[in-house]
Amino acid sequence: MAPPAQDSPGSRPACPACGAGLQQVEGHGGRRYCCPACKGFAMGLAALRPALAQGATTRIWVSSANAVASGRACPFCSRPMRPAVAPPTEAGTAKVEVCRTCEMVWVDAEAALLLPGPGPQDSAPGGPLAVPVRCDWCGGPYQLTNDGSCRYCGHAVVAPTIVVIPGSISVP
Numbered sequence: 590m591a592p593p594a595q596d597s598p599g600s601r602p603a604c605p606a607c608g609a610g611l612q613q614v615e616g617h618g619g620r621r622y623c624c625p626a627c628k629g630f631a632m633g634l635a636a637l638r639p640a641l642a643q644g645a646t647t648r649i650w651v652s653s654a655n656a657v658a659s660g661r662a663c664p665f666c667s668r669p670m671r672p673a674v675a676p677p678t679e680a681g682t683a684k685v686e687v688c689r690t691c692e693m694v695w696v697d698a699e700a701a702l703l704l705p706g707p708g709p710q711d712s713a714p715g716g717p718l719a720v721p722v723r724c725d726w727c728g729g730p731y732q733l734t735n736d737g738s739c740r741y742c743g744h745a746v747v748a749p750t751i752v753v754i755p756g757s758i759s760v761p
Contacts, residue, residue: 602664604629605686605695611664622664628698631664637694642676642705647728649673649694653687661695663688670695678705 601610604624611622611631619636623629638646653673660670670686673694683703686695696704724730729741739746 602631605661605664605670606697628701629696630701631693631695634692634694640707642707645676645705646694647724648676649685649687651728653689656687658689660686663691663693664695665691665693675700675703676705678703 601612602622603609604611604627606629607624607627609624609626611624614621614623619632619640621636622631632640634646634650637649650673653671656671656673658669658671660672662668663670666688668688668690670688673685673687675683675685681703683696683700685697685700687693688695724739724742724744724746729739732740734740737745
């Protein structure tokens with residue numbers, strides 16, 4: 590979901606940490622709204638997803654679900670954001686804030702260093718892959734389906750189950 594338009598043309602959303610105007614930055618990692626003063630940034634959930642380890646964005650979203658919206662004001666809609674945590678890394682656990690209205694995540698500069706970066710897509714050697722409990726894309730509960738997709742968002746969660754009936758395929 591894109592952030593709502595600002596009140597007047599040319600106005601920039603304010604940093605929730607220090608009040609400076611956020612700068613929109615486009616890059617291969619998606620659109621960010623960066624604070625030139627304190628170095629914090631805001632990103633939409635969809636843009637943040639490929640920048641983090643698999644499932645990290647879902648964990649952030651889910652951990653904010655029951656949190657009280659009592660944090661700093663969202664730079665886009667001014668509603669209070671909710672505290673959330675990212676999956677822990679060796680360096681520690683990043684604490685971020687989520688606006689569930691705008692679907693934006695605010696990350697302080699210190700927390701950015703603790704976010705789990707994307708890793709290689711490891712698979713378990715010599716055996717079937719475990720079926721996840723939740724969809725990494727939308728966070729919905731996942732049940733194994735024939736095509737491996739989430740019944741809520743349609744995202745491919747696991748490889749589809751392929752059934753081959755003997756005699757139905759001719760191999761040259």
